[in-house]
Amino acid sequence: MPYKDKEIEKLYYTIGEVSSMLNLNASQIRFWDKQFEIIKPHKNKHGNRLFTTKDIEAIAKVNELINEKGFTIQGARQYLEQSPEMFDDKREQAIAYLRLLKEKLSLLQE
Amino acid sequence: MPYKDKEIEKLYYTIGEVSSMLNLNASQIRFWDKQFEIIKPHKNKHGNRLFTTKDIEAIAKVNELINEKGFTIQGARQYLEQSPEMFDDKREQAIAYLRLLKEKLSLLQE
DNA sequence: GAAAATCATGCCGTACAAAGACAAAGAAAT
DNA sequence: ATTTCTTTGTCTTTGTACGGCATGATTTTC
Numbered sequence: 544m545p546y547k548d549k550e551i552e553k554l555y556y557t558i559g560e561v562s563s564m565l566n567l568n569a570s571q572i573r574f575w576d577k578q579f580e581i582i583k584p585h586k587n588k589h590g591n592r593l594f595t596t597k598d599i600e601a602i603a604k605v606n607e608l609i610n611e612k613g614f615t616i617q618g619a620r621q622y623l624e625q626s627p628e629m630f631d632d633k634r635e636q637a638i639a640y641l642r643l644l645k646e647k648l649s650l651l652q653e
Numbered sequence: 654m655p656y657k658d659k660e661i662e663k664l665y666y667t668i669g670e671v672s673s674m675l676n677l678n679a680s681q682i683r684f685w686d687k688q689f690e691i692i693k694p695h696k697n698k699h700g701n702r703l704f705t706t707k708d709i710e711a712i713a714k715v716n717e718l719i720n721e722k723g724f725t726i727q728g729a730r731q732y733l734e735q736s737p738e739m740f741d742d743k744r745e746q747a748i749a750y751l752r753l754l755k756e757k758l759s760l761l762q763e
Numbered sequence: 764g765a766a767a768a769t770c771a772t773g774c775c776g777t778a779c780a781a782a783g784a785c786a787a788a789g790a791a792a793t
Numbered sequence: 794a795t796t797t798c799t800t801t802g803t804c805t806t807t808g809t810a811c812g813g814c815a816t817g818a819t820t821t822t823c
Contacts, residue, residue: 557802557803558802558803558804559801559802559803568779568780569802569803570779570780570781571778571779571780573803573804573805574778574779574780578778589785589786589787589803589804590803590804590805591786591802591803591804592803592804609778612724612728612731612732613724613725613727613728613729613730613731613732614722614723614724614725614728615723615724615725615728615777615778616777616778617723617777618722618723618724618728619723620723621722621723622722622723667766667767668766668767668768669765669766669767678814678815679766679767680814680815680816681813681814681815683768683769684813684814684815688813697822698822699767699768699821699822700767700768700769700821700822701766701767701768701822701823702767702768719813725812725813726812726813727812
Protein backbone atom coordinates (compact mmCIF):
# COMPACT_ATOMS: atom_id res chain seq x y z
CA MET A 544 0.00 0.00 0.00
CA PRO A 545 1.87 3.06 -1.24
CA TYR A 546 1.58 6.48 0.33
CA LYS A 547 -0.14 4.84 3.19
CA ASP A 548 0.95 7.28 5.84
CA LYS A 549 0.05 10.34 3.91
CA GLU A 550 -3.57 9.34 3.74
CA ILE A 551 -4.02 8.49 7.36
CA GLU A 552 -4.94 11.28 9.69
CA LYS A 553 -2.40 11.86 12.36
CA LEU A 554 -3.29 10.79 15.84
CA TYR A 555 -1.05 13.19 17.64
CA TYR A 556 0.28 16.63 17.02
CA THR A 557 3.20 18.38 18.67
CA ILE A 558 2.90 21.72 20.32
CA GLY A 559 4.72 23.33 17.45
CA GLU A 560 2.24 22.00 14.94
CA VAL A 561 -0.71 23.14 16.97
CA SER A 562 1.01 26.45 17.50
CA SER A 563 1.30 27.19 13.82
CA MET A 564 -2.06 25.64 13.00
CA LEU A 565 -3.91 28.01 15.28
CA ASN A 566 -1.36 30.78 15.05
CA LEU A 567 -0.80 30.83 18.78
CA ASN A 568 2.35 31.13 20.80
CA ALA A 569 3.46 27.79 22.21
CA SER A 570 3.86 29.19 25.68
CA GLN A 571 0.29 30.34 25.57
CA ILE A 572 -0.84 26.83 24.74
CA ARG A 573 1.15 25.44 27.65
CA PHE A 574 -0.37 28.05 29.90
CA TRP A 575 -3.89 27.18 28.84
CA ASP A 576 -3.07 23.52 29.26
CA LYS A 577 -2.55 24.30 32.93
CA GLN A 578 -5.65 26.42 33.20
CA PHE A 579 -8.24 24.31 31.41
CA GLU A 580 -9.17 20.78 32.20
CA ILE A 581 -10.58 20.18 28.76
CA ILE A 582 -7.11 20.52 27.30
CA LYS A 583 -5.44 17.29 28.28
CA PRO A 584 -2.76 16.20 25.87
CA HIS A 585 -0.97 12.94 26.36
CA LYS A 586 2.71 13.10 27.09
CA ASN A 587 5.46 10.94 25.71
CA LYS A 588 8.37 9.50 27.66
CA HIS A 589 10.13 12.72 28.03
CA GLY A 590 7.16 14.90 28.79
CA ASN A 591 6.42 16.26 25.34
CA ARG A 592 2.80 17.06 24.79
CA LEU A 593 0.87 15.02 22.24
CA PHE A 594 -2.33 16.70 21.17
CA THR A 595 -5.33 14.97 19.68
CA THR A 596 -7.77 16.73 17.39
CA LYS A 597 -10.09 16.97 20.34
CA ASP A 598 -7.45 18.87 22.26
CA ILE A 599 -6.98 21.14 19.31
CA GLU A 600 -10.67 21.89 19.11
CA ALA A 601 -10.68 22.65 22.80
CA ILE A 602 -7.79 25.05 22.38
CA ALA A 603 -9.54 26.72 19.50
CA LYS A 604 -12.65 27.16 21.62
CA VAL A 605 -10.68 28.65 24.47
CA ASN A 606 -9.04 30.96 22.00
CA GLU A 607 -12.41 32.10 20.75
CA LEU A 608 -13.73 32.75 24.23
CA ILE A 609 -10.69 34.64 25.39
CA ASN A 610 -9.41 36.44 22.36
CA GLU A 611 -12.63 37.04 20.46
CA LYS A 612 -15.43 37.17 22.98
CA GLY A 613 -13.44 38.78 25.75
CA PHE A 614 -13.76 36.39 28.63
CA THR A 615 -11.21 36.13 31.39
CA ILE A 616 -9.70 32.71 31.97
CA GLN A 617 -12.05 32.24 34.86
CA GLY A 618 -15.04 33.31 32.84
CA ALA A 619 -14.12 31.02 30.00
CA ARG A 620 -13.73 28.12 32.39
CA GLN A 621 -17.11 28.84 33.91
CA TYR A 622 -18.68 29.18 30.51
CA LEU A 623 -17.32 25.86 29.41
CA GLU A 624 -18.54 24.14 32.52
CA GLN A 625 -22.01 25.54 32.13
CA SER A 626 -22.46 24.39 28.59
CA PRO A 627 -21.58 20.75 28.15
CA GLU A 628 -22.97 20.94 24.64
CA MET A 629 -20.20 23.41 24.04
CA PHE A 630 -19.04 22.24 20.71
CA ASP A 631 -22.45 22.44 19.17
CA ASP A 632 -22.63 26.12 18.51
CA LYS A 633 -25.85 26.08 16.63
CA ARG A 634 -27.65 24.45 19.46
CA GLU A 635 -26.19 26.86 21.91
CA GLN A 636 -27.29 29.84 19.94
CA ALA A 637 -30.73 28.42 19.44
CA ILE A 638 -31.18 27.87 23.14
CA ALA A 639 -30.11 31.38 23.96
CA TYR A 640 -32.42 32.70 21.32
CA LEU A 641 -35.37 30.76 22.60
CA ARG A 642 -34.74 31.95 26.10
CA LEU A 643 -34.84 35.49 24.87
CA LEU A 644 -38.06 34.88 23.02
CA LYS A 645 -39.69 33.36 26.02
CA GLU A 646 -38.79 36.30 28.18
CA LYS A 647 -40.04 38.86 25.80
CA LEU A 648 -43.21 36.95 25.12
CA SER A 649 -44.13 36.85 28.76
CA LEU A 650 -43.75 40.60 28.74
CA LEU A 651 -45.94 40.90 25.71
CA GLN A 652 -48.75 38.98 27.28
CA GLU A 653 -49.56 41.73 29.77
CA MET B 654 -49.89 66.13 51.10
CA PRO B 655 -48.05 64.08 53.67
CA TYR B 656 -45.48 61.49 52.78
CA LYS B 657 -45.66 62.64 49.23
CA ASP B 658 -42.05 62.08 48.41
CA LYS B 659 -41.92 58.63 49.82
CA GLU B 660 -44.48 57.40 47.38
CA ILE B 661 -43.04 58.99 44.32
CA GLU B 662 -40.24 57.17 42.58
CA LYS B 663 -37.08 59.13 42.60
CA LEU B 664 -35.80 60.48 39.36
CA TYR B 665 -32.19 60.65 40.36
CA TYR B 666 -29.93 58.76 42.68
CA THR B 667 -26.59 59.76 44.11
CA ILE B 668 -23.53 57.61 43.74
CA GLY B 669 -23.76 56.66 47.38
CA GLU B 670 -27.26 55.38 46.97
CA VAL B 671 -26.36 53.38 43.91
CA SER B 672 -23.30 52.14 45.68
CA SER B 673 -25.24 50.66 48.56
CA MET B 674 -28.10 49.51 46.35
CA LEU B 675 -25.84 47.36 44.23
CA ASN B 676 -23.27 46.78 46.91
CA LEU B 677 -20.50 48.21 44.81
CA ASN B 678 -17.67 50.51 45.73
CA ALA B 679 -18.23 54.09 44.58
CA SER B 680 -14.82 54.27 42.96
CA GLN B 681 -15.70 51.25 40.93
CA ILE B 682 -18.86 52.94 39.70
CA ARG B 683 -16.90 56.03 38.72
CA PHE B 684 -14.43 53.85 36.93
CA TRP B 685 -17.13 52.04 34.99
CA ASP B 686 -18.72 55.35 34.23
CA LYS B 687 -15.54 56.20 32.36
CA GLN B 688 -15.33 52.82 30.67
CA PHE B 689 -18.89 52.30 29.49
CA GLU B 690 -20.87 54.59 27.31
CA ILE B 691 -24.16 53.18 28.44
CA ILE B 692 -23.54 54.55 31.89
CA LYS B 693 -24.17 58.23 31.44
CA PRO B 694 -25.43 59.91 34.57
CA HIS B 695 -26.40 63.53 34.46
CA LYS B 696 -24.32 65.90 36.48
CA ASN B 697 -25.51 68.80 38.52
CA LYS B 698 -23.90 72.19 38.42
CA HIS B 699 -20.93 71.19 40.34
CA GLY B 700 -20.33 67.79 38.88
CA ASN B 701 -22.18 65.45 41.18
CA ARG B 702 -23.46 62.43 39.35
CA LEU B 703 -27.20 61.93 39.10
CA PHE B 704 -28.15 58.41 38.14
CA THR B 705 -31.44 57.41 36.59
CA THR B 706 -32.91 53.94 36.94
CA LYS B 707 -31.68 53.32 33.46
CA ASP B 708 -28.14 54.08 34.54
CA ILE B 709 -28.58 51.79 37.49
CA GLU B 710 -29.79 48.98 35.27
CA ALA B 711 -26.81 49.52 33.05
CA ILE B 712 -24.46 49.35 36.00
CA ALA B 713 -26.17 46.20 37.19
CA LYS B 714 -25.74 44.69 33.76
CA VAL B 715 -22.07 45.58 33.65
CA ASN B 716 -21.70 44.09 37.08
CA GLU B 717 -23.30 40.89 35.91
CA LEU B 718 -21.10 40.65 32.86
CA ILE B 719 -17.90 41.34 34.71
CA ASN B 720 -18.37 39.87 38.14
CA GLU B 721 -20.67 36.97 37.37
CA LYS B 722 -20.07 35.96 33.81
CA GLY B 723 -16.38 36.72 33.77
CA PHE B 724 -15.94 39.15 30.93
CA THR B 725 -13.11 41.62 30.81
CA ILE B 726 -14.06 45.28 30.51
CA GLN B 727 -13.30 45.06 26.84
CA GLY B 728 -15.37 41.93 26.41
CA ALA B 729 -18.29 43.41 28.28
CA ARG B 730 -18.16 46.53 26.14
CA GLN B 731 -18.12 44.44 23.01
CA TYR B 732 -20.96 42.28 24.26
CA LEU B 733 -23.09 45.32 25.02
CA GLU B 734 -22.44 46.78 21.62
CA GLN B 735 -23.54 43.61 19.96
CA SER B 736 -26.90 43.58 21.68
CA PRO B 737 -28.15 47.13 21.54
CA GLU B 738 -31.77 46.08 21.74
CA MET B 739 -31.38 45.18 25.36
CA PHE B 740 -31.03 48.73 26.53
CA ASP B 741 -33.23 50.37 24.03
CA ASP B 742 -36.23 51.17 26.11
CA LYS B 743 -38.20 53.06 23.58
CA ARG B 744 -41.59 51.52 23.81
CA GLU B 745 -42.58 51.54 20.20
CA GLN B 746 -39.45 49.95 18.98
CA ALA B 747 -39.73 47.35 21.66
CA ILE B 748 -43.25 46.50 20.60
CA ALA B 749 -42.32 46.27 16.96
CA TYR B 750 -39.45 44.07 17.92
CA LEU B 751 -41.67 41.81 19.96
CA ARG B 752 -44.07 41.46 17.12
CA LEU B 753 -41.23 40.26 15.01
CA LEU B 754 -40.13 37.85 17.65
CA LYS B 755 -43.60 36.43 17.93
CA GLU B 756 -43.68 35.72 14.25
CA LYS B 757 -40.40 33.93 14.42
CA LEU B 758 -41.53 31.95 17.39
CA SER B 759 -44.61 30.66 15.66
CA LEU B 760 -42.35 29.51 12.89
CA LEU B 761 -40.06 27.81 15.33
CA GLN B 762 -42.87 25.95 17.02
CA GLU B 763 -43.45 23.65 14.09
C1' DG C 764 -19.58 66.93 58.77
C1' DA C 765 -20.87 63.49 55.77
C1' DA C 766 -20.66 62.73 51.12
C1' DA C 767 -19.45 64.25 46.65
C1' DA C 768 -15.68 65.39 43.18
C1' DT C 769 -11.07 65.03 40.72
C1' DC C 770 -6.83 63.92 40.26
C1' DA C 771 -2.55 61.06 41.26
C1' DT C 772 -0.52 57.22 42.64
C1' DG C 773 -0.42 52.51 44.51
C1' DC C 774 -1.11 47.92 44.26
C1' DC C 775 -2.31 43.12 43.52
C1' DG C 776 -3.43 39.44 40.52
C1' DT C 777 -3.90 37.79 35.70
C1' DA C 778 -2.08 36.40 31.57
C1' DC C 779 1.11 35.70 29.18
C1' DA C 780 6.45 36.08 27.35
C1' DA C 781 11.22 35.52 27.90
C1' DA C 782 14.92 32.93 29.82
C1' DG C 783 17.46 29.10 30.62
C1' DA C 784 18.20 24.06 30.28
C1' DC C 785 17.83 19.77 28.21
C1' DA C 786 16.88 16.16 24.27
C1' DA C 787 16.73 14.73 19.54
C1' DA C 788 18.20 15.08 14.94
C1' DG C 789 20.93 15.90 11.36
C1' DA C 790 25.73 17.40 9.17
C1' DA C 791 30.81 17.56 9.57
C1' DA C 792 34.88 15.98 11.00
C1' DT C 793 37.94 12.24 12.87
C1' DA D 794 30.93 4.35 13.20
C1' DT D 795 31.58 7.65 16.67
C1' DT D 796 32.39 12.02 18.26
C1' DT D 797 31.50 16.87 18.07
C1' DC D 798 28.85 20.84 16.57
C1' DT D 799 24.83 23.14 15.44
C1' DT D 800 20.10 23.65 15.03
C1' DT D 801 15.53 22.99 16.37
C1' DG D 802 11.95 21.89 19.47
C1' DT D 803 10.37 21.10 23.84
C1' DC D 804 10.25 21.60 28.80
C1' DT D 805 9.73 24.27 33.39
C1' DT D 806 10.51 28.38 35.93
C1' DT D 807 10.68 33.12 36.55
C1' DG D 808 9.86 37.80 35.14
C1' DT D 809 6.87 41.43 33.79
C1' DA D 810 3.40 44.45 31.77
C1' DC D 811 -1.01 45.58 32.07
C1' DG D 812 -5.83 45.53 33.65
C1' DG D 813 -8.85 46.81 37.16
C1' DC D 814 -9.77 48.87 40.63
C1' DA D 815 -8.52 51.01 45.70
C1' DT D 816 -6.63 54.38 48.37
C1' DG D 817 -5.29 58.63 49.78
C1' DA D 818 -5.01 63.85 49.40
C1' DT D 819 -7.46 67.72 48.74
C1' DT D 820 -11.28 70.42 47.78
C1' DT D 821 -16.22 71.46 47.32
C1' DT D 822 -21.17 70.46 47.98
C1' DC D 823 -25.33 69.05 50.66
